[in-house]
Amino acid sequence: MRDDTADTLAELRDELDIAAQRMAAIRTPDSSSGSDRTGVVTVVVEPSGRVAAVTVAANWREHFTADAMASAVREAVEAASSAQLSAWEPAAELHPASEPSARPMPLPYESLGAQLSELTAPGSTDERQRVVIEELASILEAVERSLAAAVEQLETRESAVHAGYSRGRHVMVSVGGAGAFVDLRCDRCWLSDANEHHIGREITEAFNAAYQEAYNALDSAPRELAGLRQLVSDPRSLAQRLYLCDE
Numbered sequence: 001m002r003d004d005t006a007d008t009l010a011e012l013r014d015e016l017d018i019a020a021q022r023m024a025a026i027r028t029p030d031s032s033s034g035s036d037r038t039g040v041v042t043v044v045v046e047p048s049g050r051v052a053a054v055t056v057a058a059n060w061r062e063h064f065t066a067d068a069m070a071s072a073v074r075e076a077v078e079a080a081s082s083a084q085l086s087a088w089e090p091a092a093e094l095h096p097a098s099e100p101s102a103r104p105m106p107l108p109y110e111s112l113g114a115q116l117s118e119l120t121a122p123g124s125t126d127e128r129q130r131v132v133i134e135e136l137a138s139i140l141e142a143v144e145r146s147l148a149a150a151v152e153q154l155e156t157r158e159s160a161v162h163a164g165y166s167r168g169r170h171v172m173v174s175v176g177g178a179g180a181f182v183d184l185r186c187d188r189c190w191l192s193d194a195n196e197h198h199i200g201r202e203i204t205e206a207f208n209a210a211y212q213e214a215y216n217a218l219d220s221a222p223r224e225l226a227g228l229r230q231l232v233s234d235p236r237s238l239a240q241r242l243y244l245c246d247e
Contacts, residue, residue, distance in 0.1 A: 014102035021100035034079025036072040038063040043076035045084055050179055050211055051077060054203040056196040066191040070184040073203065077181050162217060164209025166202035170194070173206035175214055181207075 031052060035042045040057035054073065064072060160177035170190040174182040184203065191199065 032084035036075035162213035
């Protein structure tokens, strides 16, 4: 029975490892571009989905009025986002011969526990063990607190809307908490006479400002989680935090 359980766990571990390799092999798309139906407004989106640049053709006034600029930008953003989604292709589909195989398990001495053991100063006492347990409890509490805050933040983030303005204050862009494009408004008087290069630049500036506002609205939970992740990935720093070794 014990051997059967060990075999089952080994098979499960291999399946999880292969799945992890497949996920890691998914090709991250490069920046993608898209245009509105008239082809005069073009948007470039980054791999993260953020709008990186907006360009407007010189003859845009021949295709639509100033009031339709927001709709044209929306169409271009949607086209660029669709192009980017279609670029997500697993590398295994592109190269069937590269189907991953299970990697060998890490050697015992490569584990975090073994590395901490090597760094632990000799002469462990009851007092040191108490301090280690307290520090471990503190780390676990920080993880639990950060995860709870992150979940709560994600639940409310989608409904939040953040506005950003261009430097000239002629363009306002609003995005959702996750960065999804919500709305664009332009000063009609300015838009009627503005150079197409200035229009594209100010729209891009407004997008960047809106993204920054969305980022500023985040609390410290994800950043604390990132710090904790960095801590547990560094055996020496973790050992020092737990007072297992000398500074």
